[in-house]
Amino acid sequence: AAGVIQSPRHLIKEKRETATLKCYPIPRHDTVYWYQQGPGQDPQFLISFYEKMQSDKGSIPDRFSAQQFSDYHSELNMSSLELGDSALYFCASSRRTGHNEKLFFGSGTQLSVL
């Protein structure tokens, strides 16, 4: 069965550069969530989208933006990267149609800012 696909798996950037992370949800899933997990830290919710509209916003810095496209894939754009942005970024998808729909997570993108 198709799973949530994230790309790239690993990304190395320098300070002040920009990065774009991509998430391709499971087919027919209309909701996407983004999470950030720093080294040794708890996962932090960043932002979520439902039917291409932002549905919830967490601790996402102003330097970051995200969107969900017409094919339901989502991109997280990160600008003016800082050392503290080094983390594992997870994307998850679900179907909003059912209240008991669990989230399926991708394998994550490991971002290293040097």
Added chain:
Amino acid sequence: ILNVEQSPQSLHVQEGDSTNFTCSFPSSNFYALHWYRWETAKSPEALFVMTLNGDEKKKGRISATLNTKEGYSYLYIKGSQPEDSATYLCAFNGAQKLVFGQGTRLTINP
């Protein structure tokens, strides 16, 4: 503002001991309560999705209960093993909005 709280934030348990932790959520507009296990450097994995008051679900040594009237869910782990070390996240689905708690980080000491 929907507030989902998990306690404790972190927990150290001796291998073989049983443990439990709590997720508190609003008692109104309840749709579902999710539990996820998130091991370091791995993808989070769904454990349970619970929808009915009084629900009890079990998966191996892990079980969960749900009280929607008072707004809490307990996750129990029986006979903890090193592989149980992870962050356990609960998520409250209320009015079509999924809100995650900050997680309980569980460490099993051999």
